[in-house]
Amino acid sequence: MTQAIALATPALVLPALVASADERSQRRFLEFFAVTIRNPHTRRAYARAAGEFLGWCDARGVTSIAGVQPLHVAAWVEQLGKEVSAPTVKQRLAGVRHLFDWLVTGQVVPVNPAASVRGPAHSVRRGKTPVLAPDEARRLLDAIDVTTSAGLRDRALIGLMVYSFARIGAALAMRVEDVFVQNRRLWVRLHEKGGKRHEMPCHHNLEEYLTAYIDGCELRDQARGPLFRTIRRGTKRLSESPLPQASAFQMVRRxxxxxxxxxxxxxxxxxxxxxxxxxxxxxxxxxAATMANHASTRTTQLYDRRSDDVTLDEVERVLI
Structure with missing residues (x-):
């Protein structure tokens, strides 16, 4: 049974403290990632946090997963805070805390050693995501050579994120059928985090980009196939495989x-x-919050960078 669960989470390697435990403990550990977490990005982040923390404990003489104490968690958080940002520390601490909650309810450990450990203080009023000026975004889109399948795809993907405020994960999860006509306009259907479905009408520029991409790459008859795909080597034509997020990032930088x-x-x-x-x-x-599918306008405010212009104007007042 433990082997079957491990096959369901192929990227997960048992930390030494878990590998040395009994089979019931190993199974419970694997079940946390295979059963309770559906989002692959969250699963990967929590698995990394658990592996790093338990490896850290093993290197400091902790002999079993039941021997982990709050002081171990606190010391790990303290050291982690010197190496990575506060949000990263909070995310990894959350992963360890949820894991031990699961182990407690499975009677693998008596108490959760991370429950009482506080993470670093962190308050965000302004997002850190780099933003393009409208003329820069226009220049980027216009610079793409759309005589190739790759160019049509890249312009459509970037346009989708700009005009529909789509997250990259939701954009890459789209199928061809998620671009559809309603009330004589083109719409897009985005599958957002938490299983939420979000539908948006297309800006006229986005409608042009998507139509040119779908028609130019002959995707209309492949309704159930991925919308954004990799390029086959040698042929420079679309493959059947969905475009990975890392490849999309590399494309954007290029x-x-x-x-x-x-x-x-x-x-x-x-x-x-x-x-x-x-x-x-x-x-x-x-x-904007509705269009971005944000539950709260506080989240949307992190993306509002209008104050950048005011800040630049004020800085230029320093006439020396």
């Missing part, structure tokens, strides 16, 4: 360099760029 954009943008930059442009042109925060 396109930015080609367009001579110095800002160190990533996949998430286009979501922030679109939201900021919308708000600058009279859009409301409440509508």
């Amino acid at each position: 396109r930015a360099v080609a367009a001579e954009i110095a800002t160190a943008i990533g996949n998430h930059s286009f979501r922030a760029t679109g939201i900021t442009a919308y708000l600058k042109n009279g859009g409301t925060l409440e509508r």
Whole structure:
């Protein structure tokens, strides 16, 4: 049974403290990742946190998973805070805390050693995601050579993130059938985090980009296939495989360099760029939150970078 669960989570390697435990403890550990977590990114992050923490404990003489104490967790958090950012520390601590909660309810350990350990204080009022100015975003889109399948795909993907505020994960999870006509306009269906389905009408530019991509790459008859795909080597045509997120990031950086954009943008930059442009042109925060599928406008405010212009104007007042 333990081997079957391990096969369901192939990227997971048992830490030494777990590997030396009995089979019931090993199974419970694996079940935490295979049963309780559906999001692959969360599973990967929590598995990394658990592996690093238990490896850290093993290197300091802890002999069993039941021997982990709150002091071990606190010391690990203290050291981690000197190496990575506060949000990363909080995320990894959350992973360890949830894991031990699961082990407690499975009667593998008597108490959760991470339950009482506080993470670092962290308050965010402004997002750190690099944002493009509207003319930079326009230059990036116009610089893409759309005489190739790769160019049509890349322009459609970037346009989708800019004009519909789509997360990269939701964009790459789309199928061809998620681009559809409703009320004589093109719409997109995004499958967001937590299993939420979010539908948006297309901006006229996005409608042009998606139509050109789907027709130019002959995707209309492949409704159940992935919308954004890798390029076959040699043929320079679309494959049947969905485009990985890491490949999308590399594509974005290549396109930015080609367009001579110095800002160190990533996949998430286009979501922030679109939201900021919308708000600058009279859009409301409440509508922006709805369009971005945010549960709270407080989250949307992190993407609002209109104050950057004011800050730059004020800095230029230092006339020396």
